[in-house]
Amino acid sequence: MGEDIRYRRERIDRGIKARTDTIYFLSNFRDILYLLLPRVLPVALLLLLPFLLKGGYWEKVLFYSCIFALLALSWDFMASVGLVSLGQALFFGVGAYISGGLNHYFKMPLSLTLPIATLGGAFLCTILLVSVLRLRGVYFSMVTLILPLLFAHLIETLNILGGTHGLLSLRPFPSSWVAIYLAIFAVVFCLFGFRKLINEDFGLVLRGIRDDDRVVMAGGINIYWYKAQAIFIAGAVGCFAGALMTHYYQFVGRSAFALDYTILPLAGAVLGGPGSFAGATIGTFILVPLSEVLRALGGLRMALYGIILIAALVSLPEGLFHYITRKYHQFERDVRI
Amino acid sequence: MQDEVILKVQNLTKQFGGVVAVEDVSFELRRGEFLGVIGPNGSGKTTLINLITGFVKPTSGKVIFQGKDITGKPPYQIAGYGISRSFQMVRAFHKLPAFKNLIVPLYSPRVKRLGGGKYGERDDVAINLLDDLGFERDSFVPYKVAGSLPHGYLKRLDLARCMALRPELLILDELFSGMAMSEVAATLPMIEKFNREGITIMMVEHRLKELFRVASRVLVMNFGRKIAEGPPKEAMAKEEVQKAYLGTEVEG
Known part of the structure; x- marks a missing residue:
């Protein structure tokens, strides 16, 4: 009867996951590895990349990707409260101009401009959007779309903050290492921080507002206060990205309010799969380098870029990240019966 | 404390354009009471709940909860005072x-x-x-x-x-609609238990048989007006209530 050893195929995560997404049973090292690998590996790679690239053009692209990833994370955070923003450029521009302005007019060092731009910018953006928090759906989106355009025109027509020329020769980072690692750490911090926060009780309230804000109100919770807090958090991330970019380029101009800073993060989040934060990060880390590669094609670049985006959205409407997660959870192993 | 008035609704009226959804409704609710609210479809029961809980602002009239005027306050504040409501639609x-x-x-x-x-x-x-x-x-x-x-x-x-939410007043809007008989039978004793524990309950319901088993008093509405109020049997015996539910006899 010794021949009678039989095996059954079993999904790896079946033994690990118990009931919910947040409770795990870990019994051995392989299970731990199965859970840890997809989290640790990308982070380790991201931290190593600046060493591998050793400066130059592609390091700039990496920095760029981080900036857009921050904006995508900020977009995704607002979307998880049901606030669909079409104006990440507002956060980006406000952060960029505050840090640029403080440095240009008051000669403040980076150690001051970055935090002031992040917190002060977030505060300013929250104040600007608080008045329209009662708007829902597309009406809120439209206001967010208009605000950055409004700022760009104000700066141009009133000729304030450098007008059309912008503010030049701002203080750079001590070295490009500082800039790139600041950006990378910010991305990792926001990614894991947001993923944690959204599953905390605070995050559950935010997701509740997205699903049905009337039920949240019936639960005795002031939804406007929570929406304002969400905008402050998302705004801080976006403003920080803007401030980083300003000092990296040593320049800030009206282009900080350009539509690019709205559309690209949004496209990245949608490509990667909204609602998971990891999706938004992956999406931008694909789209930004891709658009750089396509630069060689000249005029055809935007056309091809658009085609790739449409093809990705049609074939993977759920987003890359959700697809990858699903496949990863379907890995099987042989279990002896 | 049994006789303390917990909710006082005074001349509450809501107009949506030309339509009067709730017209001049007044009633009182004592602590620990179980009030049933009944009436044909479209008689203003859900609007009455929305008015009390702040989801709809009244055109005129007053809502006083535990001696505090809560008329027109936002829903989350009213919920915070201890009025919890369920929703008719899931x-x-x-x-x-x-x-x-x-x-x-x-x-x-x-x-x-x-x-x-x-x-x-x-x-x-x-x-x-x-x-x-x-x-x-x-x-x-x-x-x-x-x-x-x-x-x-x-x-x-x-x-x-x-x-x-640990409510003091629980307002249920057609909780039993779409529930299976067995589910109703299992849920009803729970609601009675909440009531025994001291929670005041106001229940809008179309399943009259179940409601009359638990409600000590009913309020009957039709076309936005209160047409009867009292113990279930007395209220249902009123001619106007009979008319609202069964229709009027055709003359001649």
């Missing part, structure tokens, strides 16, 4: 697990003030509440995503959400 956080639906009211300033559910304890409180209402804690049901639950469970989830 409303839930469909993407969250069932028990996580209760975290929202448990996280509210009211429950925090009452000292319930510290961080990390809220999940237990939520599961206990659901267990009482037939979501067995050892089954998969409380942990499933709310959107995948059947209608009857979602209705009870809504009731659990109301109870999580």
